Structure formats: C-alpha cells, structure tokens
Amino acid sequence: MKLAGAISLLPLTLLLIVLVACRGNMIDIKLTNSSSQPVSTIIVDYPSATFGKDRLAPGETFVSKVKITDTGAIKVQFTDAKGSLHTVTGPMLRPDEGDPVGINFDQNTATVSRGGLITQ
Numbered sequence: 147m148k149l150a151g152a153i154s155l156l157p158l159t160l161l162l163i164v165l166v167a168c169r170g171n172m173i174d175i176k177l178t179n180s181s182s183q184p185v186s187t188i189i190v191d192y193p194s195a196t197f198g199k200d201r202l203a204p205g206e207t208f209v210s211k212v213k214i215t216d217t218g219a220i221k222v223q224f225t226d227a228k229g230s231l232h233t234v235t236g237p238m239l240r241p242d243e244g245d246p247v248g249i250n251f252d253q254n255t256a257t258v259s260r261g262g263l264i265t266q
Contacts, residue, residue, distance in 0.1 A: 171215075173239075174246040177208045181252040183227035190249065193218035193239055202251065214241045220260075226253045234258060 175192070179185050179202040188199040193216035199208055220236040236258030239247070250257045 171241050171244065172211050172213050173244055175210050175212055175220075176246060176248050177202055177210075177251070178248070179204055179206050179251045181227075183253060185224045185226060185251045185253070187223070187225040187231075188251075189223040191221040191223075193220075193241075214239050214243070216241065220247060220258060222249055222256045222258060224251060224256060228253075232256065236260070 175190060175197075177188060177190070177199060182204050184201055184203050186201045188202060190197050190199075190210070192212060193214055195212065195215075197210050197212065202208060217238060217240045219238050222234045222236065223231065225231055232255060234256045236247070236249075237260050239260070245260050248259045250259075
C-alpha cells in the first residue's frame with residue numbers, strides 16, 4: 147500500500163521539478179531614462195527574443211523579466227526626443243548567467259551594464 151502511494155506521487159513530483167527548472171535563469175532587464183526628455187520606440191533584442199517599450203518619460207524606470215535561452219549580445223535601439231534613432235550593442239548574455247542587465251538612456255546613447263561590464 148505504501149509503494150502505491152509513493153508511485154502515485156511520482157507524477158506530481160516530476161511536474162514540480164519541471165516547473166522549478168523552467169523558472170530558472172530568469173533575469174531582470176531594467177530600463178532607466180536619466181535624461182530630461184522622453185525616449186521612445188525602445189527595442190531590446192537579446193538572444194532568442196525581443197521586447198519593446200513605447201515610451202520612457204524622464205526619470206522613469208521599467209523592468210522586464212526575461213529568460214535567456216541562447217548566447218549572444220544584447221542590442222538596444224531607441225529614438226531620442228528629436229526623432230533620431232540610436233543603436234547600441236551591449237555585452238554578451240549567456241543562459242547560465244543570472245546577473246541583471248541595466249540599460250540607462252540619455253538623449254545621445256544607451257549605457258548597458260551587466261556584472262560590472264559597461265558598454266556604450
């Protein structure tokens with residue numbers, strides 16, 4: 147009888163292991179506008195996916211939780227208040243690294259930082 151109870155818990159245990167494993171390797175990508183004017187049409191391209199934000203007001207911060215599944219550089223595009231498009235390539239991201247990414251915008255560029263490495 148005890149063996150049957152243990153066997154019946156096996157699928158539930160396996161499901162919990164899968165759910166915990168799927169939640170692993172999530173990181174925060176934090177966007178901050180440090181300028182006195184808005185930035186817009188923000189596109190963050192990271193290995194195997196992309197997310198965007200329409201507008202970031204002066205002093206505003208936005209955080210997106212993402213899962214890194216491939217290795218590659220993070221790329222950021224945004225439009226300044228005058229309508230000029232800017233593109234920045236940041237550091238390499240890897241699925242096994244859990245450090246958050248910070249992207250700080252001014253009207254001329256975006257500074258991407260992760261684990262002490264800063265790229266403009």
